[in-house]
Amino acid sequence: MNQDLNFSMWAVILLLLMIFSQAEAYDPLDPFGNITIKWDVVSWTPDGYVAVVTMNNFQMYRHIMSPGWTLSWGWAKKEVIWSMVGAQATEQGDCSKFKGNVPHCCKRNPTVVDLLPGVPYNQQIANCCKAGVVASWGQDPASAVSSFQVSVGLSGTSNKTVKLPKNFTLLGPGPGYTCGPAKIVPSTVYFTPDHRRKTQALMTWNVMCTYSQLLVSKHPSCCVSLSSFYNDTILPCSTCSCGCENKKDCIKSDSNKLKKAGINTPRKDNVPLLQCTHHMCPIRIHWHVKINYREYWRVKIAITNFNYRLNYTQWTLVAQHPNLNNVTQVFSFDYKPLVPYQSINDTGMFYGMKFYNDLLMEAGPFGNVQTEILLKKDKNTFTLKQGWAFPRKIYFNGDECQLPPPDAYPILPNFAHKNLISFSRIACLIVLLFVFV
Template identity: 60%
Template sequence: MGFLFLPMIRSVPKFVSFATLLVFVLSCTSTFIATEAYDPLDPNGNITIKWDILSWTPDGYVASVTLFNFQKYRHIQAPGWLLGWTWAKKEIIWNMVGGETTDQGDCSKFKTTIPHCCDKTPTIVDLLPGTPYNQQYANCCKGGVLSSWVQDPVNAAASFQISVGQAGTTNKTVRLPKNFTLNTPGPGYTCGPANVVKPTQFISPDKRRVTQARSNRSYPLFVTVTWNVTCTYSQFLAQATPTCCVSLSSFYNDTVVPCQTCSCGCQSNATHPGSCVESNSPYLASVVSASNKHSYTPLVRCTNHMCPIRVHWHVKENYQQYWRVKITVTNFNYRMNYSDWNLVVQHPNFDNLTQIFSYNYKSITPYGRINDTAMLWGVKFYNDVLMQSGPLGNVQSELLFQKGEAFTFDKGWAFPRRVYFNGDNCVMPPPDAYPRLPNSGFRQHVSLLTLIMTFLSTVAVMRAASGCCVSLPDDVVMIVNPKRAIESDQSIGINHDSGIYGTKSPNNYEQESD
């Protein structure tokens, strides 16, 4: 009997090992999901922080730190980014160019030369435009604003130079900073650990010489000193509620589909006074002027949806081979002007976009050759700033599409599938609420009194002009020129040659002429 249990006993360690491995994989997966973010329209979008050591100093090094925004349509607007980390040892910052720390920290132990920052966890901000030239660095001094890669790749990077002390000058003493954070200025980005990568190459201004980030030549092995940190964005971490919603309308239906109620929150002035402001309130000006300008919490106009931004999609006109759409973006936020705003819209007919007015356009193809996603943004110095809530708080444009093979107005096909504003997904109305086509085409409703008055007026004019008499049959027929009427036994409908409009043959009616 002992031999019968021997295979089972031997299989127990294998089962335990497999179970342990499975638990480890699941734990890693859950950690990845909790800290990382995936955007199906921009799967490789991220902000990369590159740390390049340029030279060594007696107690440390001089490094160039650059932020690259590799996100297609998500940018960082004013008041800008804040970059932080934790030193691995007791490093200090002797000097900075192109940026500064928000807090100097405790530097009391330094008596002669005072460092720029002695904080264990420094926070760096960009310098403002207009900074003196001796304090500037390449790609600095934009107030922390980072454009998206598609919208403005030239301004999608920011840099500063930092002189680090008490860091050592060998690979055994230099340590990578840890716990990187990127705020904009609120949460939303999650940064991974710093990784050693291939040294960055620098090209001289005359483009005749190439240098790379320094390594410790005193050590027998070649050790690179370029570090990369990758930060990804998650809308769920950025804010608890959405920031925009979508409303719909069309020329073929009188119904206007508004944003869903409580899309971005519900009115709660009874329990939380000051959550919104009525547009017709006599105290509107005082409330807005007295609001905290340094608060990034939106102060919105009281609406059913309570969203700072509303995007309205209106199917405007239908032509024989084309159809037209009007897009209106409205700002309901009294605290913020949205500079360098952008929209990302998904619709299957963007492959047939013919013309766009007062917006910039760039096709985004996240699914290979399928062109169903477009990025739209304002024209520089014209409508690139979406002003705060008020008469000027909106931007509009029209899009002209050519009708493709799949074109139809039925079942909400003419409306977008998904809309993003500044990279945040907007709340769409439910599909069953979309404007629908009428059941039996278009009918022009004209009252009977209008028809009678029109006919009598026509008869009076004709009698005054030619003296003819027209009888009043059961089926009304108007003969514009009786002398040129062509007798026929068939219904003539519209005859452009004879100028006759009717439903029956003129033989059925008595005509009198001069």
């Protein structure tokens, strides 16, 4: 009896561990978000094959920003890379056994990076050469793809003799992604370059990579502060919202160290150089309930960068709030509802306008962007009581930000009416009284 009980207990523990290990990479706002790496063998060679490798970012709001992606894997046999188009291996490895025609890379675990824009035309293929920057699917589907071509030798020359690579690792540009094993899938069907004839890959396999914020850091990478027109209280981010491990290395905003050359140069290990704050977050989002009209209400959102070493390219901000189903106008940001997987339209993505504010500068006088949102009231749900006007969740660049505790939200004063009258309207009434008295 005791043995059966112990077995049942261990079975339950094992099941819980499996559930929680999968939940680490599960994002309820983007449950099917992933990066899929597809290998299409397009031709056989005397000792191997030529393949087009395509990386599709199916994440709705998490993109790969500068300095771009890095992809590595392990060969199943003794393969070599004879040549590449649209990307390059970071190391050649030991190719001393080859005489005359030397491979591009002989390493057992090659690491590949995208080429920079502007390389010669004969080194390019479609969707390559963007310095590894890949947009999110929700923001720009046409730019959510990156490709390169690889010629592989010593690998076998048929579907039966080719062995799939293993142990894929994707960095984009830091850690966070976990890649599954390569799996053979139905061969890709595509058009020839003249778009007049369909053809088919000789062999195709996929690798799926998912993101987990916990793999990057045990702390959030951003925080949210709150305020409202109906309360003088400004609720700041919590102390050490993003951890205070970097507190000893932070720099005050008026420090002379900021005048040194190279202070804004990113490091290869992506270690931030933060402005000294009580929250010690690289990014702070401020949500301000600005005005309450008769049929509309207005919110102001400000994003501030406290990292002196990093500009955020093609940044994204995702907010969850029940009244986002009635967004009327968004000023100075682009906006897109995120509804493909949601039963209700309560989530939206904000991002910068191209060539205007899609680059969030490093910490300093220009390290912020802001917008205002006009929302039409839903008379059945709208209220300013109990913190209803504040967001339920905020994400920046795909990472969830820490919100203050709900019991600390700015509250509506007891003397306030259900529909508050704006100060401008009161001022107009006073002026009219003086005119007609």
